Amino acid sequence: MNDAAVNDTRKAELLGTEVEHIDITSFDARPIVDAMKKMSFSSRDLGRATEIYNQMLSDPDCSIILVIAGSTSAGGCMDLYAELLKNNMVDCIVATGATIVDMDFFEALGHKHYQALEIPDDDTLRSLYIDRIYDTYIDEEKLQETDHTIGDIANAVEPKAYSSRAFIREMGRWLTKNGKKDNSLVKLAFEHDVPIFCPAFTDSSAGFGLVKHQVDAMKAGKPYMTIDSIADFRELTDIKIKAGTTGLLMIGGGVPKNFVQDTVVCAEILGHEDVEVHKYAVQITVADVRDGACSSSTLQEAASWGKVSTAMEQMVFAEATTVLPLLASDAYHRGHWKQRAKRAFGKLFD
Structure with a gap:
């Protein structure tokens, strides 16, 4: 057997067990969340966080912004996020490019994430074109196909400046005709007029595809598309102004978290001095406060900035895949979403 065949066999062994995304509709977490409210430590924190999210859902004036950083989509929460949007x-969603492109769009093309049941040294993984996220594997060759698909979409749209929201909408439009997965967050967002923002969009597989798009266009002497990060900030601030009362459900932190909180300050700078601070806020994170950051400040610290x-x-303070399914299942089964008015903020930009 030649080396290529040996490598193909080894790669198939390592990519043998798919990550199965949790279905929050298949179990009712209300009893365990109610019990956790009577405990202490992180259990009680989760109980209160779940109460706050249910209050967001039951408040007729509250618009809810989902903020996602980290790799929870690859780790099994991808269908959970889709269920929140669908129902x-x-x-509105603010996320990292990796969440939207490397994970959701990637699976929408028919590719999978895999459980790393065995972890050899990472140089071996590199030789097999396997990328690792902690204990999760991605096929690098399939990820490169994703890069090229992003480039193809960029080649097909009008060469102009787009906010990340506008370009992700084009990705969703493309998936309605070419996608392999109905439960894709990007596809559902297009269909339900829920805007998705990625303030650091090119810090993902999208970046490779878009760079190639620009380089190829420049070599051919043709115009090319760009991502306008200022438009991102302006458009999300427009949504905050339109929404009035808002609640934040934040998984992780970093750029997406700070970006959405800054809309309050930006609205004030634009002359909307009556803009409300975000009324409700939940953050699930393992980030530490001792470096002065907590992946973009604690929520109480953010109050000092007027956010x-x-x-x-x-x-x-918990790893999100261990507690987010409980929060989301509890909220789904309590059913406050059934009475909510649909915002369809994506139509603001038509």
């Missing part, structure tokens, strides 16, 4: 439990109210906020 009108979120009205978040301290009355209805809760930090949950």
Whole structure:
């Protein structure tokens, strides 16, 4: 057997067990969340966070912004996020490019994430074109196909400046005709007029495809598309102004978290001095406060900047895949979403 065949066999062995995304509709977490409210430590924090999210859903004036950083989509929460969007439990999304492109769009093309049941040294993984996220594997060759698909979409749209929201909408439009997965967040967002923002969009597989798009266009002497990060900030601020009362459900932190919180300050700078701070806020994170950051400040610290109210906020210091399914299942089964008005904020930009 030649080396290529040996490598193909080894790669198939390592990519043998797919990550199965959790279905929050298949179990009712209300009893365990109610029990956890009577405990202490992170259990009680999660109980209060779940109460706050249910208050967001039951408040007829509250628009909910889902904020995602980290790799929870690859780790099994991809269908969870799709379920929240599909059932009108979120009205807008701010996320990392990796969440939207390397994970959701990647699986929408028919590719998979895999459980790393065996972890050889990472140089071996590199030789097999396997990328690792902690204990999760991605086929690098399939990821490169994703890069090229992003480039193809960029080649097909009008060569002009796009906010990340506008370009992700084009990705969703493309998936309605070419996608392999109905439960894709990008596809569902297009269909339900839920805007998705990625403030650092090119820090993902999209970046490779878009760079190639620009280089090829420049070599051919043709115009090319660009991503306008200022338009991102302006458009998300427009949504905050339009929404009025807002609640944040934040998984991780970093750029997406700070970006969405800054809309309050930006609205004030634009002359909307009556803009409300984010009334509700939940953050699930394992980030530490001792470096002065907590992946873009604690929620109470954000209040000093005039971004978040301290009355209805809760930090949950836990790895998100262990607690987010409980919060989301509890909220799904309590059913406050059934009475919510649909915002369809994507139509603001038509």
